[in-house]
Structures are given as C-alpha cells and as structure tokens.
Amino acid sequence: MPTNDLNRFARLLGHRFRHPELLEQALTHKSVPSEVDGELRPNNERLEFLGDAVLDLLVSELLMERFPDLDEGGLSKFRASLVNEALLSRIAIRLDLGMFLRLGRGEEMTGGRKKPSLLADALEAVIAALYLDSRSEGGVEKTAQVVEQLFDEELPRDSSAFISRDYKSELQELVQKLLSTLCLYELVGEEGPDHEKEFEMAVLINNQEYGRGKGTSKKEASQVAAQSALEQLQQGSSQAG
Numbered sequence: 001m002p003t004n005d006l007n008r009f010a011r012l013l014g015h016r017f018r019h020p021e022l023l024e025q026a027l028t029h030k031s032v033p034s035e036v037d038g039e040l041r042p043n044n045e046r047l048e049f050l051g052d053a054v055l056d057l058l059v060s061e062l063l064m065e066r067f068p069d070l071d072e073g074g075l076s077k078f079r080a081s082l083v084n085e086a087l088l089s090r091i092a093i094r095l096d097l098g099m100f101l102r103l104g105r106g107e108e109m110t111g112g113r114k115k116p117s118l119l120a121d122a123l124e125a126v127i128a129a130l131y132l133d134s135r136s137e138g139g140v141e142k143t144a145q146v147v148e149q150l151f152d153e154e155l156p157r158d159s160s161a162f163i164s165r166d167y168k169s170e171l172q173e174l175v176q177k178l179l180s181t182l183c184l185y186e187l188v189g190e191e192g193p194d195h196e197k198e199f200e201m202a203v204l205i206n207n208q209e210y211g212r213g214k215g216t217s218k219k220e221a222s223q224v225a226a227q228s229a230l231e232q233l234q235q236g237s238s239q240a241g
Helices: 006-013 020-026 045-066 072-082 085-094 105-109 116-133 139-154 167-179 218-240
Strands: 183-191 198-205 208-215
Touching: 006 020, 020 045, 020 116, 045 072, 045 116, 045 139, 085 116, 085 139, 116 139, 167 183, 167 198, 167 218, 183 218, 198 218, 208 218
Parallel strands: none
Antiparallel strands: 183 198, 198 208
C-alpha cells in the first residue's frame, strides 16, 4: 500500500498545516467509505469546487503580472491552457500526489492513482486546503506563492511561445463563414484500460469527415481533429484563391 504521510506531502508543498485534517480531506477520494469505525471521513469534492475557483483567480493574477502585453482574450486562452486536466495532472504527477491519495478498493484496483482526472481534481482540492489553512496568515498570498512555484516551469518566458489556440472555435468560425453550417464531433474509437484510455474523435462538416485526432480525453482528441480540419480547409481556401 503506498505511503500516505501527510507531513511529507505538506513539505513538498512548502507549507506546514495548522489543520492537517484539511489536507487529509483533500487527499481522500469519494470512493473511500464516508464512515469507518464510526468516524466520518469527508471526501475532497467540496474542496475541489473551491480549489477550481482559487486556481482561476491566482493563475489569472500570475499571467497578468508575467505577460502585460496580453489582452483579455489572450489571457483567457492562456489560462485555459494551464488550468485544465492535462496540465494539472502533470503537476500532480510531479508532486507524486497519486501515492498519497486515499482511495476506495474499486479505484485502487483500477489504477486510480494514475488517472489524470482524479489527480487533477485532487490537486485542486489540495490548493483549496492550503488556502483555507493559511487564511489566518494571509491565505491568498501564501497560496499564490505555492501556485507560482507549481506553475513556474509550465510558463514560457515569452507569451508568443505558448500554445493555447482553441482550434474548435477557429474551425467553427471558418466553417460558418465558408459553408454556413455547424461542425459535429463523433467518437470513432477508444482503446486502453480505463486509467490510460485513448480516444479518437472525427470532425464532420455536412456529413463529410474533415479530420481525426487522438487524445487522453474526448476534449483533447476533438481539438486535434479540429486542428487537422482547419489546416485542410485553410489550405483548400488559399488554393482556391
């Protein structure tokens, strides 16, 4: 059974918890029975809700400070490229968060410690626990320091270097302009175990397939498919011109 030393994980965050029960809750998945030996054990769902909002705020502030040249649209896209399942789970893996999680038997047996969605949710809950625990000593400032440390290596030094394009939106705008219709996305394949599933999505325009993409989530696969279709349409449009 992986170790669950709360103090050790707290040291990885650089914070000594006044209320360690908050960190314990943040690392407790909903698959764990809510009552064990007459003792209630709240899970991390409510903390995840708060952590999502705290991360949005602090990452927004961090981006405004680091990239004064970006407008609202650029900042929004940049934030979306950071506060998402793929990147949050990558940070969680860097912290070895999975080994500290408390899981029910079912999640343990199906590789829950490696599931990107579960890791990302748990990281959000940890951020909320940190924020609540440090409120008496300036919770926002302390949490902002930790968030900056966690995200620092994910941030490019130049805003022009980041990749945060929303290919689905770009494709829809172009298709609406050229063909006055909607793009439809269809799941055409999936493979791998539940904790390492890969999805394949196709984008259809007027019932014709224009691109396919693979990813660890349907959302990611749809973006890759949209990028392929966008490149194809733009190439065809330039040749026609």
